[in-house]
Amino acid sequence: MAGQHNILTDSFGRRHDYLRISLTERCNLRCFYCMPEDGIDLRPRNEFMRTEEVLAIAETFVGHGVRKISLTGGEPLLRKDAGAVIEGLAAFPVELSLTTNGILVDRFINTFRSSGITTVNISLDTLDPGRMERITRRDHSDRIIQNIRLLMDEGFHVKINMVVMRGTNDDEVCDFIEWSRNQPVHVRFIEFMPFGGNQWDWSRGVSQDEILSRATERFGATGFERITDRPNDTARNYRLKDGCGTFAIISSVTNPFCDTCNRIRLTADGKLKNCLFSHNETDLLTALREGHDIVPLIRDSVLNKKAVRSGMDTFSELSAPGMHNNNRSMVAIGG
Ligand code: SAM
Numbered sequence: 001m002a003g004q005h006n007i008l009t010d011s012f013g014r015r016h017d018y019l020r021i022s023l024t025e026r027c028n029l030r031c032f033y034c035m036p037e038d039g040i041d042l043r044p045r046n047e048f049m050r051t052e053e054v055l056a057i058a059e060t061f062v063g064h065g066v067r068k069i070s071l072t073g074g075e076p077l078l079r080k081d082a083g084a085v086i087e088g089l090a091a092f093p094v095e096l097s098l099t100t101n102g103i104l105v106d107r108f109i110n111t112f113r114s115s116g117i118t119t120v121n122i123s124l125d126t127l128d129p130g131r132m133e134r135i136t137r138r139d140h141s142d143r144i145i146q147n148i149r150l151l152m153d154e155g156f157h158v159k160i161n162m163v164v165m166r167g168t169n170d171d172e173v174c175d176f177i178e179w180s181r182n183q184p185v186h187v188r189f190i191e192f193m194p195f196g197g198n199q200w201d202w203s204r205g206v207s208q209d210e211i212l213s214r215a216t217e218r219f220g221a222t223g224f225e226r227i228t229d230r231p232n233d234t235a236r237n238y239r240l241k242d243g244c245g246t247f248a249i250i251s252s253v254t255n256p257f258c259d260t261c262n263r264i265r266l267t268a269d270g271k272l273k274n275c276l277f278s279h280n281e282t283d284l285l286t287a288l289r290e291g292h293d294i295v296p297l298i299r300d301s302v303l304n305k306k307a308v309r310s311g312m313d314t315f316s317e318l319s320a321p322g323m324h325n326n327n328r329s330m331v332a333i334g335g
Pocket of ligand 1: 027033034072073074075076099100101102121122123161162163190191192193194195198330331334335
């Protein structure tokens with residue numbers, strides 16, 4: 001309404017038109033950097049949003065200006081009614097996408113297509129099957145690789161998320177870039193981030209600068225080029241000069257992009273998080289179930305959003321011991 005403050009605009013003037021919804025905390029992988037070693041507690045099903053609750057909350061956001069919704073998890077496609085949620089959200093005037101580990105993708109190709117999904121983000125940290133088993137503590141590499149090929153063959157825009165970790169997979173950075181030369185694949189290198197229970201230690205992290213200098217070493221300073229980022233892009237994008245795909249770096253640790261952040265997150269148990277690193281959450285699900293208006297709750301959460309990484313402006317604040325003990329593990333946020 002004219003003259004009225006948009007509830008999704010924060011006190012720094014950032015407008016949040018991108019909602020990430022986690023559909024489940026369950027996952028069929030056990031990536032060591034994402035999930036605590038002893039897993040996370042399974043909770044009763046009624047603590048999580050039902051399909052109609054996901055749709056009702058999403059509708060409120062869409063009504064206030066959300067234009068993009070991305071599904072995540074846990075593993076979103078593990079949820080029994082994932083197809084129904086996707087089809088329900090497809091009825092809204094939004095760009096719909098999802099991030100998945102790829103294991104179940106082949107069962108959903110038709111749903112993706114009929115729901116207007118054109119981009120799929122797949123997490124893949126290594127091209128080596130043995131390594132993948134060590135990272136994920138599961139043996140699904142064949143299915144994942146087959147499903148990435150299937151998505152490409154079917155014409156989907158495929159983004160690959162690789163969390164780069166020293167001594168684990170950092171020697172594969174240039175192989176992933178090389179992959180983008182002849183295949184229409186969009187690789188995104190993600191700096192290793194700290195969350196509850198993931199025993200983060202930046203000595204295992206690899207920075208944006210280091211990734212770029214490795215690319216320079218292998219491909220030469222003129223072998224790749226910076227390309228235009230999309231508005232609100234969290235990644236800085238590049239392309240090999242003769243590449244048909246692209247590569248990009250998401251540097252939340254060494255070079256955060258908070259000033260253009262347009263994201264807000266809904267966890268599978270219906271809590272609103274105004275930042276990945278935020279310890280404070282707003283319980284939308286309970287309010288919805290009790291018949292309250294969730295709009296004032298959303299507005300307050302957005303207005304409380306801090307300028308940078310939930311108040312951890314500097315690297316030393318982000319990396320201070322115990323800083324993330326009260327945050328969830330990534331598997332319960334969704335990225
Ligand atoms: N299961 C889905 C998948 O594999 O994409 C969605 C959930 S997963 C938590 C979302 C993304 O978070 C993945 O790309 C994963 O690699 C990333 N991630 C998890 N822990 C991370 C960490 N500590 N630092 C950076 N990225 C992380």
